Amino acid sequence: MMKKIACTALLSTLAFTWLGASAQQKGDAAKPRKISPDLFGIFFEDLSYAADGGLYAELIQNRSFEYSPADNRDWNSMTAWKYQTDGFGYGTISVETATPVHPNNPHYILLDIQDEGQKGVGLENSGFDGIPVKAGKNYNFSVFLNAISDQSLPVKVALVDRKGKELGSSSFTTSDKGWKKYAEQIHVNFDNDSAKLVLLFKAKGKIGIDMVSLCPEETFKNHNNGLRADLAQVIADIKPKFMRFPGGCLTHGDGVANIYRWKNTIGPVEQRVEQRNIWNYHQSVGLGYFEYFQFCEDIGAKPVPVLAAGVSCQNSGGTWKIGGTGQKGIPVEEMKAYVQDVLDLIEYANGPVTSTWGAKRAAAGHPAPFNLEYLGIGNEDKITGVFEERFRMIYDAVHKAHPEIKIIGTVGPSPKGEDFDKGWKLADQLSVGIVDEHYYEKPQWFLKNTQRYDAYNRLRSKVYIGEYASWGNTLFNALSEAVYMISLERNGDVVRMASYAPLIARIGHASWNPNLIYFNGTQVFPTVNYYVQQQFAVNSGNEYLPGVIKMKGEKTVLDTTAGVSTVRDSATGDLILKIANAGSVPVSGEADLSKIGQLPKSATLTVITGNPEVKNSTDNPQAIVPQSSVIKLQKKWAFTVPAYSLTVVRISSRSMEKHK
Incomplete structure (x- = not known):
C-alpha cells in the first residue's frame, strides 16, 4: 500500500519548470464564465x-422500545435490551401501550419488582455494537419513569464493561406518581469501546420506563x-x-x-x-x-x-x-x-x-x-x-x-x-x-x-x-x-x-x-x-477562467483521462488551478498567469497521488491523503504532474497584495 511518506516523496517528482515570457495562449481573451456559488x-x-x-x-439503541418486526423481521420492542436480574432479584417485565408518555410514542416497559435482590432489578442496553465511552468524560443520562407504586424507588444507572466492571454510575430516587423525566450525569473513569448501560431499581414496586437516553456531554x-x-x-x-x-x-x-x-x-x-x-x-x-x-x-x-x-x-x-x-x-x-x-x-x-x-x-x-x-x-x-x-x-x-x-x-x-x-x-x-x-x-x-x-x-x-x-x-x-x-x-x-x-x-x-x-x-x-x-x-470559485492552462500534445488534449480548470474566488480574490490525471502516464502543460495581476512569490500546492488500486482502509486509514507544500511562482509555468494524481495550486490574494 502507498504509505503517507511515499505520497510525500512523490511530491518531489513533480517537475515544475518556470519559463520566461512568451506569446499569449489561445483563449486568454475569452470572457470568464460564471460558476454557481453553490456548486x-x-x-x-x-x-x-x-x-x-x-x-x-444518542448511544442507546431502541431507546423508546418502538422497534418491531416491520423494521426488521428479527426485531421487537426489546431488541438491544436485556432483562437484568443478576443479583437474584425477580419480578415481571412486559411491553405496554395503555398509558404512554405521549400517544406518538406508544410503547413502554412495565416493570414489577417483586424482590430487588442484592443488586436490583432492571434493564441493560448494549447500544449500537456496544457503547463507546472515554475515561474522564461525562455522559448525560435521562429517562422517563412512571412511578405506579405509592413508595419512591431508589434507582442506580451505571455503565459497565462486558465482565460487569463498573465504569461510572449515578443514583437517584423516583418522586411522585405519573410520568416524569429524570436526568443524571455519569462520569466515566475507564475507556471502553463496548460498554453497556444498566438501569436498576433497588426496591419493590411497579414502574413504567421509556425514553432511556445516553449522550456524550460533548456534542x-x-x-x-x-x-x-x-x-x-x-x-x-x-x-x-x-x-x-x-x-x-x-x-x-x-x-x-x-x-x-x-x-x-x-x-x-x-x-x-x-x-x-x-x-x-x-x-x-x-x-x-x-x-x-x-x-x-x-x-x-x-x-x-x-x-x-x-x-x-x-x-x-x-x-x-x-x-x-x-x-x-x-x-x-x-x-x-x-x-x-x-x-x-x-x-x-x-x-x-x-x-x-x-x-x-x-x-x-x-x-x-x-x-x-x-x-x-x-x-x-x-x-x-x-x-x-x-x-x-x-x-x-x-x-x-x-x-x-x-x-x-x-x-x-x-x-x-x-x-x-x-x-x-x-x-x-x-x-x-x-x-x-x-x-x-x-x-x-x-x-x-x-x-x-x-x-x-x-x-x-x-x-x-x-x-x-x-x-x-x-x-x-x-x-x-x-x-x-x-x-x-x-x-x-x-x-x-x-x-x-x-x-x-x-x-x-x-x-x-x-x-x-x-x-x-x-x-x-x-x-x-x-x-x-x-x-x-x-478550493471552489465563482468564475471559470478559460485559456489559462493548456495541455501539451494533441493526444493529451483529446485524452479524457485528464482535465484542467482555473477558477477565481471573488470573495477572497484567490486563484485556483486544478489538474486531474486519471491516466497511467504523467501529463504536461503550460499555464499563463500573466493576466491575473501582480503575482506573489509563492503558492500552496496540494497533491493527491499514489497507487490507483489502493484505497484507505481501517488498517491503513491514511494510505492516500493530500500532501501540501509551498512552491515558487512565475508568470509562465510549464508543468508535469504524476500519473494518477490530483494537483491543486492555490494563489492567495493576500500574498498578491503583499507583493504589489
Missing part, C-alpha cells in the same frame, strides 16, 4: 445507520440532542456549500404510509413519531428537521430539504427486483393537506416568530430564520401520470406562495432513458428552475462523459447532480470523479450543484457501497474520494 455540497440520507447509530449522538457545537462530534467535524471539514437531506429513497418511503413527514420529526423527542426505515431498520427521528437545519447552519452549508412529490418510491415493497412498479400516490383528496405541509415547512424555516410554524422554530431555540433558499420536490421518481399530477399541485402552490424559493424537480434515477426524458419535458413545461439528475456508474463512464454538460442548453433548467459516484473507493475511482468534477466547474453556469452519494456508512451495517465516509463507534475513516471532494469544495 459542491453534500447529500445526507439515513441509510447504513447514518443517523441512529451514526451522526446522531458537535455542544447542542442538546446533538450530533456525534468527531463524525460531524469530518463532514464539516469538507466545507460543503449545501447539504441535501434527509434522502434519497428515504424521503418518498416504502409505500404511502412510510413517506417521510417532516412535522413528525420536530418538537420534544418523546413526542416525535418514529417509523420504519426503507433501508430495513428504524428511525427514532431524534435527528429531525430542526437538527438538520441547525447542522447546516453550524457548518455554513445551505439547507436543501427534499420532500416527497406526493408519491412513494417506485421500488416500494422490494419491487426494485422486478423493475420498480410499487409507486403509489397520496389520494388526491388528501393532497391539499399535503401541499399545506410543504408550505408550512417554508414557514417553519423562514417565517417570523409571530407565525404559527415560525413560533415552533423559535420554541425549539432558534428565533432567527434558517434562510431556506432551495426546496427539492421528489427524488428520482418514475415519471408517471400519478407523479406528474401531484408534482404540478405542489409546484404550483409553492411557486405562487413563495416565488423566492428555488424549486428542484426530478428527472428519474438514471442519466438517460424514459424517465429522464419525461422529467426534462415536465421541467420545460413548468419552467422548473433546477432539475435533479442522478447516476452511479463505472469510472470509465465519468471519464467518457466529461463533455456531457458542454452541449446543454444554457436557457433551460439548471442541473443539480444530487447523487453520483463511481463504483468504488480506490484512488482511480476518486480521480475519475475529479476529472468529471473539473468538467462541472467548466460548466458551472449550467450545473448549479453537485453532491457525491452516499455520505456516511457504519461499518458492518452498510446498506449501500461505496460511501464517502465510513465509521464505527470510535473512529471515522474518510475515503480517498472524500479528500477529492474536499479539495474541490475548499
Whole structure:
C-alpha cells in the first residue's frame, strides 16, 4: 500500500519548470464564465445507520422500545435490551401501550419488582455494537419513569464493561406518581469501546420506563440532542456549500404510509413519531428537521430539504427486483393537506416568530430564520401520470406562495432513458428552475462523459447532480470523479450543484457501497474520494477562467483521462488551478498567469497521488491523503504532474497584495 511518506516523496517528482515570457495562449481573451456559488455540497440520507447509530449522538439503541418486526423481521420492542436480574432479584417485565408518555410514542416497559435482590432489578442496553465511552468524560443520562407504586424507588444507572466492571454510575430516587423525566450525569473513569448501560431499581414496586437516553456531554457545537462530534467535524471539514437531506429513497418511503413527514420529526423527542426505515431498520427521528437545519447552519452549508412529490418510491415493497412498479400516490383528496405541509415547512424555516410554524422554530431555540433558499420536490421518481399530477399541485402552490424559493424537480434515477426524458419535458413545461439528475456508474463512464454538460442548453433548467459516484473507493475511482468534477466547474453556469452519494456508512451495517465516509463507534475513516471532494469544495470559485492552462500534445488534449480548470474566488480574490490525471502516464502543460495581476512569490500546492488500486482502509486509514507544500511562482509555468494524481495550486490574494 502507498504509505503517507511515499505520497510525500512523490511530491518531489513533480517537475515544475518556470519559463520566461512568451506569446499569449489561445483563449486568454475569452470572457470568464460564471460558476454557481453553490456548486459542491453534500447529500445526507439515513441509510447504513447514518443517523441512529451514526451522526446522531444518542448511544442507546431502541431507546423508546418502538422497534418491531416491520423494521426488521428479527426485531421487537426489546431488541438491544436485556432483562437484568443478576443479583437474584425477580419480578415481571412486559411491553405496554395503555398509558404512554405521549400517544406518538406508544410503547413502554412495565416493570414489577417483586424482590430487588442484592443488586436490583432492571434493564441493560448494549447500544449500537456496544457503547463507546472515554475515561474522564461525562455522559448525560435521562429517562422517563412512571412511578405506579405509592413508595419512591431508589434507582442506580451505571455503565459497565462486558465482565460487569463498573465504569461510572449515578443514583437517584423516583418522586411522585405519573410520568416524569429524570436526568443524571455519569462520569466515566475507564475507556471502553463496548460498554453497556444498566438501569436498576433497588426496591419493590411497579414502574413504567421509556425514553432511556445516553449522550456524550460533548456534542458537535455542544447542542442538546446533538450530533456525534468527531463524525460531524469530518463532514464539516469538507466545507460543503449545501447539504441535501434527509434522502434519497428515504424521503418518498416504502409505500404511502412510510413517506417521510417532516412535522413528525420536530418538537420534544418523546413526542416525535418514529417509523420504519426503507433501508430495513428504524428511525427514532431524534435527528429531525430542526437538527438538520441547525447542522447546516453550524457548518455554513445551505439547507436543501427534499420532500416527497406526493408519491412513494417506485421500488416500494422490494419491487426494485422486478423493475420498480410499487409507486403509489397520496389520494388526491388528501393532497391539499399535503401541499399545506410543504408550505408550512417554508414557514417553519423562514417565517417570523409571530407565525404559527415560525413560533415552533423559535420554541425549539432558534428565533432567527434558517434562510431556506432551495426546496427539492421528489427524488428520482418514475415519471408517471400519478407523479406528474401531484408534482404540478405542489409546484404550483409553492411557486405562487413563495416565488423566492428555488424549486428542484426530478428527472428519474438514471442519466438517460424514459424517465429522464419525461422529467426534462415536465421541467420545460413548468419552467422548473433546477432539475435533479442522478447516476452511479463505472469510472470509465465519468471519464467518457466529461463533455456531457458542454452541449446543454444554457436557457433551460439548471442541473443539480444530487447523487453520483463511481463504483468504488480506490484512488482511480476518486480521480475519475475529479476529472468529471473539473468538467462541472467548466460548466458551472449550467450545473448549479453537485453532491457525491452516499455520505456516511457504519461499518458492518452498510446498506449501500461505496460511501464517502465510513465509521464505527470510535473512529471515522474518510475515503480517498472524500479528500477529492474536499479539495474541490475548499478550493471552489465563482468564475471559470478559460485559456489559462493548456495541455501539451494533441493526444493529451483529446485524452479524457485528464482535465484542467482555473477558477477565481471573488470573495477572497484567490486563484485556483486544478489538474486531474486519471491516466497511467504523467501529463504536461503550460499555464499563463500573466493576466491575473501582480503575482506573489509563492503558492500552496496540494497533491493527491499514489497507487490507483489502493484505497484507505481501517488498517491503513491514511494510505492516500493530500500532501501540501509551498512552491515558487512565475508568470509562465510549464508543468508535469504524476500519473494518477490530483494537483491543486492555490494563489492567495493576500500574498498578491503583499507583493504589489
